[in-house]
Amino acid sequence: MNKTITLILILIVRIGCAQEPDQYITRQGQASFFSYTSVENIQATNNQVLSIIDLSKKEIAVSMLMRAFVFEKSLMEEHFNESYIESDIYPKATFQGQIQDFDPSINGEQTRIVKGQLTIHGVTRETEIKTKIEKTGRTYVLSGDFELRIKDYEIKVPPILARNIAKTISVTFSFKYIPYEK
Template sequence: MVPKTTSLMKFILFGCLLIVSSHASGQKYISEKSSVTFFSKASIEDISARNEKSMCLLDTGTGDIAFSIPIKEFLFEKSLMQEHFNEKYMESDKFPKSTFQGKLTGFSMTGTGSQPVVANGKLTIHGVTRDVEVTGTFVMDQQIIMAAKFVVKLEDYQVKIPQLLWKNIAESVEVSVDFTLKPYEK
């Protein structure tokens, strides 16, 4: 009798937990529009690129957030620069995506105006994953609008600069991330 009760208890507990956790996950939001740009100031020429093919998912119940940036979708003014970026620096055949996953804190779904938020989590660039903390803004309107700006040091992600090129490339780049999110229906 005793073992039976325990397994029944387990079952009930597990069931409750499922309900609780699915309730806790609340509403999910997915990106409708995205823009990831980077800018790097260098002695010979400034380098910038824009990517509008990134995707973001946010669970407003738990604050879990993830985004994914397809590297080959960065558009440069110069096609040769774009090729070098993919071929030499980001090695996008090997590492096609950069990703972030973590927790977003500091936002309120009932809040108005621009709310300062912090995202803590793992940023993966060029196959290297690092813990980062990024500050940004969160606006709850009809949609959720999130924006953040942070600096990526190339060295941290083992993005190597060929010696012959060092003058052309800055050692760190400024990345801006903007997402507009809408409720996500599975």
């Protein structure tokens, strides 16, 4: 009898240890944006995006420092941080949302809608983003792209420069998640 109880306890512990974790994290996710203008294209990349997903709740949270965007030209970076995004006042952009109809047990690729609150420049707006989710072993990669309008986030463009700044910005992202070890 004692051997049976011991065997059952060992199996329960092994099964418990073999379960997939609920939370996954990335500390080096990538977000980029691109803006086409007749004068000069504007492009920047941030490779320091922090994000966590909770598979049991199908929730996602993303946080990025705006000063971590790297531009080809330092003057563009300066204008972005000082004149448009005002990084000293609004240092971060964040997103909190739900992954719709997501099944974390499926290996391979799924395309899902992520709905949530995107905050940029101190303005929060409801956003839906079509996202590709790839599961390979114990990692998940979430990637996608979307458009945002700068006026929706109250980003002011001086009238003299209005023709040189696109009204819509293309944003792309790719986050590779690993199990979160507490």
